[in-house]
Amino acid sequence: MTDETELPGQVALLWGLRETVRRGRKPSLTVADIARAAVEVADAEGLAAVSMAKVAARLGNSTMALYRYVKSKDELLLLMSDEAMAERPDLPDGLDWRTALTLWTQGLLAGLRRHPWTAQIPISGPPVGPNNLWWFDRALRALGDTGLDEGDKVGVVMGLITFLHGRLRLGIELSAGYAENPEAFGGQYGRALTRVADAHRYPALNKVIAAGVFEGDVGYDEEADGAFGLGLYLDGVAAFIERRTVGPE
Amino acid sequence: MTDETELPGQVALLWGLRETVRRGRKPSLTVADIARAAVEVADAEGLAAVSMAKVAARLGNSTMALYRYVKSKDELLLLMSDEAMAERPDLPDGLDWRTALTLWTQGLLAGLRRHPWTAQIPISGPPVGPNNLWWFDRALRALGDTGLDEGDKVGVVMGLITFLHGRLRLGIELSAGYAENPEAFGGQYGRALTRVADAHRYPALNKVIAAGVFEGDVGYDEEADGAFGLGLYLDGVAAFIERRTVGPE
DNA sequence: CCCCGATGCGTATGGGCTACGCTATTTGGC
DNA sequence: GCCAAATAGCGTAGCCCATACGCATCGGGG
Numbered sequence A, B: 001m002t003d004e005t006e007l008p009g010q011v012a013l014l015w016g017l018r019e020t021v022r023r024g025r026k027p028s029l030t031v032a033d034i035a036r037a038a039v040e041v042a043d044a045e046g047l048a049a050v051s052m053a054k055v056a057a058r059l060g061n062s063t064m065a066l067y068r069y070v071k072s073k074d075e076l077l078l079l080m081s082d083e084a085m086a087e088r089p090d091l092p093d094g095l096d097w098r099t100a101l102t103l104w105t106q107g108l109l110a111g112l113r114r115h116p117w118t119a120q121i122p123i124s125g126p127p128v129g130p131n132n133l134w135w136f137d138r139a140l141r142a143l144g145d146t147g148l149d150e151g152d153k154v155g156v157v158m159g160l161i162t163f164l165h166g167r168l169r170l171g172i173e174l175s176a177g178y179a180e181n182p183e184a185f186g187g188q189y190g191r192a193l194t195r196v197a198d199a200h201r202y203p204a205l206n207k208v209i210a211a212g213v214f215e216g217d218v219g220y221d222e223e224a225d226g227a228f229g230l231g232l233y234l235d236g237v238a239a240f241i242e243r244r245t246v247g248p249e
Numbered sequence C: 001c002c003c004c005g006a007t008g009c010g011t012a013t014g015g016g017c018t019a020c021g022c023t024a025t026t027t028g029g030c
Numbered sequence D: 001g002c003c004a005a006a007t008a009g010c011g012t013a014g015c016c017c018a019t020a021c022g023c024a025t026c027g028g029g030g
Helices: A009-014 A031-045 A052-058 A063-068 A073-083 A097-114 A116-120 A130-142 A150-180 A186-196 A203-210 A222-246 B009-014 B031-045 B052-058 B063-068 B073-083 B097-114 B116-120 B130-142 B150-180 B186-196 B203-210 B222-246
Strands: none
Touching: A009 A073, A031 A052, A031 A073, A052 A063, A052 A073, A073 A130, A097 A116, A097 A130, A097 A150, A097 A222, A116 A150, A130 A150, A130 B203, A150 A222, A150 B150, A150 B203, A150 B222, A186 A203, A203 B130, A203 B150, A222 B150, A222 B222, B009 B073, B031 B052, B031 B073, B052 B063, B052 B073, B073 B130, B097 B116, B097 B130, B097 B150, B097 B222, B116 B150, B130 B150, B150 B222, B186 B203
C-alpha cells in the first residue's frame, strides 16, 4: 500500500509523468509542446479549427506523429483545458477573503478571456491538471482564515467556480459573438423582440422592453455584470460565514 | 415605420415565420420536426452524434433535403438549443420571489438534465427563441413585486442564468461523465491528488484532502450544491433588494 | 393543360479522425 | 563493434462529415 497504485492514464499525461525510456528513437516533441501548439491554434482560429493535422503542421511534424504522444483528440482537448489556465498571476497573501476572491476571480477571467474556447470543451471529470489545481488551491487559500471548515470552503469555491463557468459562457462567449456580428445585437435586439414576443404571452418581458432596458447596445457589459452577479454571490458568502462563525464554536 | 423592418433570418426561423407559399411542391417536413429529431439524437447518443445524415435518416428523408429548411448545421444547433427548453412546467403565480425563483430554477435544471448536451453548443447571441424567452419572462415575473426597477431585475436574472449555466456545465456535465466513467472519481480522486499534488505547492488543497473531504464518492452531489451555491446567490439577492427598497423611494 | 417555382436528393469535393504497417533511429547487451 | 529490440515518424487508406451543385419530381395558378 506504499506506492504503486496506478495513476489514471490521463492524470499521468497531464503531469508529464512518462516512464523514463531507455531504448528506441528519441522523441522530437513533448506533450506540453503539443498542448501549447493546440492552444495557439484555438486562440487564433477558434476551437473548431483545431485539428490534428493543423497542430502537427505547426510543430513541423506529420499528423500521425501526434498519436505517439496523445491517444486521441479528446485527450488533446483535456490537455488544452489545463494549458489554457497556465498563466498564474501574483496573488498577494494576507488579504481579507473577499478582496482575495475578487482578485482571484479577475485573474481567472482575464485568462479565460484570452482563451474563450474553453467553454466549448466538454467536461469529463473533476479537475486533475496542475494548472487547474493551482487555481483551486489559491481560492481555498483565500478562505483560509474565515473559520469555515474544509468542506464548506470547498462548497463555496465550487459555487464560485460554477458561477464563473456561467460567466464564461454568457459573458465571454457572448461578447465574442458580439464582436463578430454586432448587428444582431444593438438596438435591433429590443425591436426584434417586440415584433415577435407579444405582450400577452410575455408580460414581464414586455415591461422590461417598454422600460427601455434593451435600448442601445446590448453588448453584455462585462464590468457591470462582473460586479453585479459576483457581488451578489459574495454577499451571500459573507452572510454564510457570519452564520457559521457565530453559531458553533 | 409601421411594420416591415426585416427580422434577422434566424429569428424568423425560430418562430416559424416563413412566407406562406403558393406554388410548388409541398414541403414534407417542418423546421420544428427537424429540431425535434435532432434533439432526440442528441439525447440518445450525445451532441457529437448529431449529423445531418442521422437526423435526416430519422425523418425518413435524405441528407440534403434538410438544407431546404436549414441553412447550415449551425442553424440546426440554434434550433436545438431552443427546442431543448420546450418543456414548460406549471409555475404558480403569487409566490414570494424567493420561492418562485427556486421553483423556476428547479424546473429549468430538470429540463437541462434531460438535455445535458446544451452546454456544448456555443452561444452566438442573446436569447431569441420562443422557449428561451418564455423562461426569461417567467423569471422576471417572479421578481415582479420586489420593488426593483426593470434594469435591476434583468441584472438579477442574468446573474441567475449565469449561475445556472455554470451549474449545467459543472453539475450536469460532470455527473454525465461520472455515469460513464465512475472509476475516475470515487475514492481514487483524492488518492490520485495526493500522489501528484505535493503539500508544498498546494497547501490549502492538501488541508482539504487531509480533512477527508474527497473521501468516498465525489459524484458531485446535485442536491447539496444546488441548495448551497444557489442559496448563497439568493441570499445576496435578498440583501440587494433590501438595500434598494430601503434606500430610494 | 401546361409550366413555373419549390422540394427531394444523388453525386462529388474537401476535410476530419485514426487503424495499420512500414521505415528510421536509438541504445542495451554481447 | 554489431545485432536485436524498442521506440518514434509517417504514408496510406477507410470511414464519416458538411455542403455546393444540378437534375428529377411534384403541385397549384393561369
